[in-house]
Amino acid sequence: xxxxxxxxxxxxxxxxxxxxxxxxxxxxxxxxxxxxxxxxxxxxxxxxxxxxxxxxxxxxxxxxxxxxxxxxxxxxxxxxxxxxxxxxxxxxxxxxxxxxxxxxxxxxxxxxxxxxxxxxxxxxxxxxxxxxxxxxxxxxxxxxxxxxxxxxxxxxxxxxxxxxxxxxxxxxxxxxxxxxxxxxxxxxxxxxxxxxxxxxxxxxxxxxxxxxxxxxxxxxxxxxxxxxxxxxxxxxxxxxxxxxxxxxxxxxxxxxxxxxxxxxxxxxxxxxxxxxxxxxxxxxxxxxxxxxxxxxxxxxxxxxxxxxxxxxxxxxxxxxxxxxxxxxxxxxxxxxxxxxxxxxxxx
Ligand SMILES: Cc1cc2nc3c(=O)[nH]c(=O)nc-3n(C[C@H](O)[C@H](O)[C@H](O)COP(=O)(O)OP(=O)(O)OC[C@H]3O[C@@H](n4cnc5c(N)ncnc54)[C@H](O)[C@@H]3O)c2cc1C
Numbered sequence: 605x606x607x608x609x610x611x612x613x614x615x616x617x618x619x620x621x622x623x624x625x626x627x628x629x630x631x632x633x634x635x636x637x638x639x640x641x642x643x644x645x646x647x648x649x650x651x652x653x654x655x656x657x658x659x660x661x662x663x664x665x666x667x668x669x670x671x672x673x674x675x676x677x678x679x680x681x682x683x684x685x686x687x688x689x690x691x692x693x694x695x696x697x698x699x700x701x702x703x704x705x706x707x708x709x710x711x712x713x714x715x716x717x718x719x720x721x722x723x724x725x726x727x728x729x730x731x732x733x734x735x736x737x738x739x740x741x742x743x744x745x746x747x748x749x750x751x752x753x754x755x756x757x758x759x760x761x762x763x764x765x766x767x768x769x770x771x772x773x774x775x776x777x778x779x780x781x782x783x784x785x786x787x788x789x790x791x792x793x794x795x796x797x798x799x800x801x802x803x804x805x806x807x808x809x810x811x812x813x814x815x816x817x818x819x820x821x822x823x824x825x826x827x828x829x830x831x832x833x834x835x836x837x838x839x840x841x842x843x844x845x846x847x848x849x850x851x852x853x854x855x856x857x858x859x860x861x862x863x864x865x866x867x868x869x870x871x872x873x874x875x876x877x878x879x880x881x882x883x884x885x886x887x888x889x890x891x892x893x894x895x896x897x898x899x900x901x902x903x904x905x906x907x908x909x910x911x912x913x914x915x916x917x918x919x920x921x922x923x924x925x926x927x928x929x930x931x932x933x934x935x936x937x938x939x940x941x942x943x944x945x946x947x948x949x950x951x
Contacts, residue, residue: 639717641787653746665691696810718779783828783884832858839894879904897922
C-alpha cells in the first residue's frame, strides 16, 4: 500500500533568486553506472516544468571526454572543473567545491545519484548549505501550482512512500536511486554552454587521503540493464525452485532476480536482490513468481513495462501491480511454460 506523507522544511529562505536544475556527475564507472544520465533525463522534465535549464557539474582530471556525453544526454550548461587534486573522488574536497559553486550560481534544485559516493557526499553538501535532503528518491515531480520539487522516497523502513517538499531553503536536494529513471537517447546534435569556474581548491583541504581506487569486477548482466527479468520469491520454495527460474531464463534470454527472503536463505546472490534495498529495475518484461507484492519489493519494479505475476493466492497484492496474472502453483505454471518453449526452440 502506498501512503503519502508530506513534510515541510523551514530552513533558510532564499528561494526567489535561484534558477536551474543541477545534476552532479558521478563518472567513475561511466559505461556501467548510468545514474547520472538517468537523472539528467529526469532533470530535463523538471527543467521544462520550471522553464529553466539543466546544468551538470563535472569535477575531476582528464574528464573532458564525459562532457560531450552529458550534453548529448540532456545538459544545457556544463560546469567543468578539471584539476589534478580532483582526480580521485574525495568527499571533503568535492563537498567544498560544490558548495562554492552552488553559492555562486544558486541553482534551484541539485540532484545526486544515490551511489556509495553520492550517499556520503550529498548529506555533507546539504548540511553545509543549510538546506534539506531527501534520500534515495524513487519519483520526482514539480508541483504545478507552487512550482516546488515533490520528492518521493520510501520512509519508515519502507512501509510508506513519503512525498517531501522543501518549500523555502535552496537548493532543493535529493539523491536518486540508480535505475529509477530512464536515460534519454544519445543526441550528438545537442549543444550546451561550457563554464569553467575559478574555484578556491586550496580551501578544500581533506582529513582523508584516497590511496588507491579499484574497480569492482563486473559479474554477469546488471539486472538494471536487463530487458527481461524473472524474479523469484519465497514461494519458489528453495534452491531447486531457483534452478527452474534459471532454466526459463536461458530459454528467454532473461536475468534472474529475487526478493529478500530467497537472498536471506542463500537461494540467490545478494546482487540479485530487487527492491528498496536492492536494485530498481526497468525491464520490458518482468515475470514475478511466488512473490507477495510487499511495497519494499514493488518499489523496485514499478518502472517495468509489462509485469506477469504467478501466485497461488488470488488475493496476493502482487496482482495489483501486474498487467497479467496466473493464479496457480508457480512450479506447475513454469513447468508448462518451459516445456512449451523447449518444444518451440528444439522442435
Ligand atoms: C527496511 C526493509 C527493506 C526491505 N527491502 C526489501 C527489498 O529490497 N526487496 C524485497 O524483496 N524485500 C524487501 N523487504 C522485505 C519485504 O517487506 C517482504 O518481506 C519481501 O519482499 C517478501 O518477499 P516474498 O514476496 O518473496 O515473500 P512472501 O511475502 O512470503 O510471499 C510469498 C508469496 O508466494 C506465494 N506462494 C507460496 N508458494 C507458492 C507457490 N508454490 N506458487 C505460487 N505462489 C506461491 C504466497 O502466496 C505469497 O504471496 C524489506 C523489508 C524492510 C523492513
